[in-house]
Amino acid sequence: MLDDTLLDDPAALQRADRDHALLALAGAGARVRTALRLADAAGLAALRPDGRPRGVLVAGHGSAVAAGEMLGALAGTGCLIATLPPTDANPVPRAGRDVRPPAFTAGLVWQLPGWAGPLDLLVIASGDGGEQGLVTLAEQAYARGCAIAVIAPTGSRLAEAALQVRALPLPYVLPALPDRDESGDLPAEPDLPAEDPGALWAFLAPLLALTEKTGVTQLPAGSLPATADRLDETAVRCRPDAAAYTNPAKSLAGRLAGTVPLLWAEGPVAGVVAARFAALLADRAGRPALAGLLPQALTAHRGMFTGRLGAGADPDDFFRDRVDEPDPLLLQVLLLRHTPGRPGEAQGPAEVAADDEGARSFSVLRAHRLAAAHEVRLTEYAGVRADPLHALAELVGLTDFAAVYLGLAADRS
Incomplete structure (x- = not known):
């Protein structure tokens, strides 16, 4: 049942929202602005693509895949848009004496389609940047001659791999949130934490900026900043x-x-x-x-x-006693x-x-x-x-x- 009184009590909502999900959603607009500015600084403004790619593949999990699906809805039928969710998962050994199990997502595995090649653009997106499977996917795409762009936090393993495969590094803007309330209960599945609900826009903003440059999407002038x-x-x-x-x-x-x-x-x-x-x-x-x-x-x-x-x-009998x-x-x-x-x-x-x-x-x-x-x-x-x-x-x-x-x-x- 729903606690109606909590919805009209901002202080109680703030106490209940231990991982600051409401604040993350409220900051989505700021993350879009920051992502667009940092994407231009990373080289997107100077990008001069040689025609539109045959297909765009968006690899990741969670909100990254959702961003790829939204790209497909906005791009229409002018270009092939495909999402690449993980296909398997491998166990990840614990590092040293770390008692906490590694995140399940660190062991996810991706597979590049057999038809992907030099005519296609692969966008690899991760809010963590520590998935070895995405690093391996970038190496596979580089060997096949695909154009590659990577959306990942600066300094992460995936961001460093982007430089090795000559990918266009696009920023993943982290949420500006206070420290998590350590007094709250630990998640039941510590290796499967809830995803940042504002992560979608940290992926979608640079992704749409890139596809605008390559001619895959044709949004009205000023559409992205006004979003x-x-x-x-x-x-x-x-x-x-x-x-x-x-x-x-x-x-x-x-x-x-x-x-x-x-x-x-x-x-x-x-x-x-x-x-x-x-x-x-x-x-x-x-x-x-x-x-x-x-x-x-x-x-x-x-x-x-x-x-x-x-x-x-x-x-059943309509007139039976339903009080209890x-x-x-x-x-x-x-x-x-x-x-x-x-x-x-x-x-x-x-x-x-x-x-x-x-x-x-x-x-x-x-x-x-x-x-x-x-x-x-x-x-x-x-x-x-x-x-x-x-x-x-x-x-x-x-x-x-x-x-x-x-x-x-x-x-x-």
């Missing part, structure tokens, strides 16, 4: 001291409490936001969620509506869309009423009818910015904050 402003605006709307009835992220967290969310999306931009939201709900709130693109999600998830989680699926029973776990549909240029809408993601007269595709109308027929609550949010990157930034900002708030306020006992 930082959109993230700042979202942070203000979703700040901890904003009351739940005026804070869209707290409102969304409250609606998702006690439900199994079905995250449906229309279009590629909303699709990657839904996938990101599902990942962060699992990581930050410990909640399962299913993400899918319309219209395929309607057929893929239809069994959920007639199963035990559907609102109208209770076969826990609240039932029911479905909740969250529908995400990108509807650029809708007149009269407020800036930022807008909640769309069920009886809204605006243009809706047949798939969206069918989703509303399916939910209504089975008494399942459906909430629809639309990004209204014409710039797809800005719409993505605002939708991601809203859902990221909602996942963190839900995790902080949920009773995990």
